[in-house]
Amino acid sequence: MWDFETEPEFQEKLDWIDQFVADEIEPLEALLSARAIDFAKFMKRRQELKQIVKDNDLWACHLGPELGGKGYGQVKLALMNEILGRSGSAPGIFGAQAPDTGNMEILAHYGTEDQKERFLKPLLAGEIYSAYSMTEPKGGSDPTSFTTRAQLIDDEWVINGEKWFTSNGQFATILIVMAITNPDVSPYDGTSMFVVPKDTPGVNIVRNFGTGSEPIGHGNHAWIKYEDVHIPKENLLGTEGKAFAIAQTRLSGGRIHHAMRSVAQLKVCLDAMCERALSRHTKGEILAQKQMVQEQIADVWTDVQMFRLLVLQSAWKIDKYQDYTKVRKDIAAVKARLPEVLMKTIHTAMHLHGAIGVSNELPFARMWQGAPSMGIADGPSEVHKVTVAQQVLKDYEPHDGLWPRLHIPSRQEEAKKKLAWLLEEEMANA
Numbered sequence: 001m002w003d004f005e006t007e008p009e010f011q012e013k014l015d016w017i018d019q020f021v022a023d024e025i026e027p028l029e030a031l032l033s034a035r036a037i038d039f040a041k042f043m044k045r046r047q048e049l050k051q052i053v054k055d056n057d058l059w060a061c062h063l064g065p066e067l068g069g070k071g072y073g074q075v076k077l078a079l080m081n082e083i084l085g086r087s088g089s090a091p092g093i094f095g096a097q098a099p100d101t102g103n104m105e106i107l108a109h110y111g112t113e114d115q116k117e118r119f120l121k122p123l124l125a126g127e128i129y130s131a132y133s134m135t136e137p138k139g140g141s142d143p144t145s146f147t148t149r150a151q152l153i154d155d156e157w158v159i160n161g162e163k164w165f166t167s168n169g170q171f172a173t174i175l176i177v178m179a180i181t182n183p184d185v186s187p188y189d190g191t192s193m194f195v196v197p198k199d200t201p202g203v204n205i206v207r208n209f210g211t212g213s214e215p216i217g218h219g220n221h222a223w224i225k226y227e228d229v230h231i232p233k234e235n236l237l238g239t240e241g242k243a244f245a246i247a248q249t250r251l252s253g254g255r256i257h258h259a260m261r262s263v264a265q266l267k268v269c270l271d272a273m274c275e276r277a278l279s280r281h282t283k284g285e286i287l288a289q290k291q292m293v294q295e296q297i298a299d300v301w302t303d304v305q306m307f308r309l310l311v312l313q314s315a316w317k318i319d320k321y322q323d324y325t326k327v328r329k330d331i332a333a334v335k336a337r338l339p340e341v342l343m344k345t346i347h348t349a350m351h352l353h354g355a356i357g358v359s360n361e362l363p364f365a366r367m368w369q370g371a372p373s374m375g376i377a378d379g380p381s382e383v384h385k386v387t388v389a390q391q392v393l394k395d396y397e398p399h400d401g402l403w404p405r406l407h408i409p410s411r412q413e414e415a416k417k418k419l420a421w422l423l424e425e426e427m428a429n430a
């Protein structure tokens with residue numbers, strides 16, 4: 001059965017979220033950006049808003065009840081993120097922010113009871129933050145080229161290596177680190193995942209990278225050197241040698257969540273475009289009456305709708321199969337298409353607003369600067385397109401013979417053989 005409607009009870013919750021973001025979160029962010037309040041005050045109010053969300057039973061509610069959530073799943077999370085994603089801090093206030101959501105998923109999935117108690121519980125409660133430390137300076141798209149090493153010495157893992165672009169590394173209490181534990185086998189069997197408390201001696205942040213026009217040294221993507229970092233044996237996450245499987249779970253969740261939040265940005269652009277087209281007069285008519293503007297609105301609406309439906313359908317498949325490996329193609333397709341749709345849509349909205357559109361007094365230029373990161377973070381688009389193609393091709397067989405299966409004369413010959421009785425009937429009647 002196909003059903004594209006939101007159930008009324010959940011729509012009520014979405015309406016509440018929408019209002020809460022508009023009344024409480026967006027104005028708070030505006031005060032911070034105007035420097036009318038300092039960061040400490042902002043964070044204090046943020047904590048209070050988190051509590052309101054918890055009181056309304058909407059905290060991290062995509063997670064299962066065993067993890068303190070309501071088990072809403074990914075489709076409902078997608079619908080929530082279509083609202084939350086329009087604000088930088090709303091996902092965090094609802095317990096649905098990157099990179100914590102993906103990290104929570106792997107801790108829940110692969111963590112021991114002790115790890116869940118020590119790391120997952122405070123993460124879920126929003127008391128600590130986490131980061132995912134996988135990419136290395138010499139190679140991000142190819143994890144088989146990583147060199148960070150973990151050795152088991154006297155019941156402790158000792159980690160040495162270098163990671164960069166660890167988002168949120170500066171604020172995180174725990175880092176999830178991927179390191180080689182057995183260099184004598186293929187990296188697919190010899191790489192493991194660890195939970196590293198950031199205050200462990202030897203975890204040294206070299207500096208933070210920003211994106212776009214953030215000043216050098218500022219930003220939220222840490223370059224970290226792991227220098228003789230000793231962690232207890234028990235901090236191995238999952239089975240030794242299974243980091244690649246864990247990474248797939250981690251990154252698949254992260255990728256689809258980014259896409260869900262990006263749908264919110266696409267909607268912001270579409271809404272702004274429509275409003276502007278109806279408000280701005282030029283040469284005796286509103287922009288909305290110009291055919292080229294109508295074409296832009298039609299194209300953006302269609303792109304947003306197509307992308308949103310692909311995201312929702314992928315979320316639905318995750319809920320249905322409860323197994324990311326069965327939704328690999330869909331998530332890779334979403335991930336590859338995301339930066340393209342985002343950049344095109346933001347650019348069109350920015351352009352339609354003219355000078356004020358490209359200025360620093362509307363959000364488009366900042367959004368546009370952030371969009372290319374979506375084509376790099378969690379793997380570049382090319383790699384995801386390869387995955388889509390490989391998965392699609394798995395469902396096909398080569399076709400023998402000179403002519404492609406659609407060759408019209410060949411099909412006519414086949415039809416003559418198959419329906420010979422019909423031809424005979426035709427001849428008899430002639």
Ligand SMILES: Cc1cc2nc3c(=O)[nH]c(=O)nc-3n(C[C@H](O)[C@H](O)[C@H](O)COP(=O)(O)OP(=O)(O)OC[C@H]3O[C@@H](n4cnc5c(N)ncnc54)[C@H](O)[C@@H]3O)c2cc1C
Binds near residue numbers: 132133379380382383
């Ligand atoms: C904003 C942001 C946040 C990030 N957060 C994190 C994080 O929290 N944790 C973490 O571990 N990492 C993080 N990363 C790093 C990210 O995962 C890597 O940047 C990404 O995997 C690409 O690796 P790279 O930068 O080394 O690029 P490279 O591997 O050098 O790739 C560069 C380019 O080469 C081309 N290319 C590469 N491989 C192929 C291929 N197979 N086929 C065709 N072309 C190819 C593509 O054009 C690609 O864009 C983040 C990155 C950004 C930008």
